[in-house]
Amino acid sequence: MNQITINGVAHTVGDEERALSLLEYLRERRFLTGTKNGCEKGLCGSCTVVVDGKALRSCRIPVEKALGASVVTIEGMEGPGGEPHPIQQAFMDAGAIQCGFCTPGMVMSAYALLLRDPDPSRDDIRKALKGNLCRCTGYQQIVDAVRLAAKVMREQALPVEAGCLPRR
Ligand code: FES
Ligand code: FES
Known part of the structure; x- marks a missing residue:
């Protein structure tokens, strides 16, 4: 298996790409730069993507570990x-974006939560987003x-x- 599906499109991962992190692969090989690199150490959550329905820090x-997965x-x-x-619309409407750096990761964590729970409590949301750091908003919004x-x-x-339709 040397394929990974990203936003509905299958990609072949080259041998020389297998050791890259999924974050590097997304940003540098697929040019999907919406996924942010805040620390590269698993600490900030800005690189969060959804892999087979789960929010993970890319x-x-x-990328080798994500072969066969749908991202x-x-x-x-x-x-x-x-x-x-x-x-995304709700983040704009609720004023939950300031500098926006954390927002892609926040949205992806929220997406994974809402896939499994359509009516989460405020505590459930805080738990699901606890690995996503924001320096601006204070989290309430x-x-x-x-x-x-x-x-x-x-x-x-x-x-x-x-919204998850095939695209390149
Ligand atoms: S860039 Fe991955 S957790 Fe910070
Ligand atoms: S909006 Fe700036 S880090 Fe969250």
Whole structure:
């Protein structure tokens, strides 16, 4: 197995790429630079992507370990017309973005949470996002944003996966 699926598109991983971290592979080989490199030590969560439904820090996973997996990055969240995913929209509506550096990782952690729980409590959200650091917002608005996204998707019967369409 030498393939990895990213945002619905299968890619062949070359032998010389197998030792790269998933973060390096996404940013430097696939040019998906929405996934941020904040520390490369597993400490900040800015590199979070969703691998087979779970939020993981891409700086800590060799791409070799993700072969055969399906990875969703922040670029895979938008809809077919480029519209933001309801989670992204809720971050904007709730004022949960300041400098924005942590936001892709926050959105991906929130996405993994909402895939398994469409109505998480504020505590559930804090737990799911505890590995994602933000230097700007104070976290309150981020929790508000995830609650808002969950509410919008429940009320409008939107599938959480709605934005994850094949793209290059
Ligand atoms: S860049 Fe991966 S946890 Fe900070
Ligand atoms: S918005 Fe700046 S680090 Fe979170």
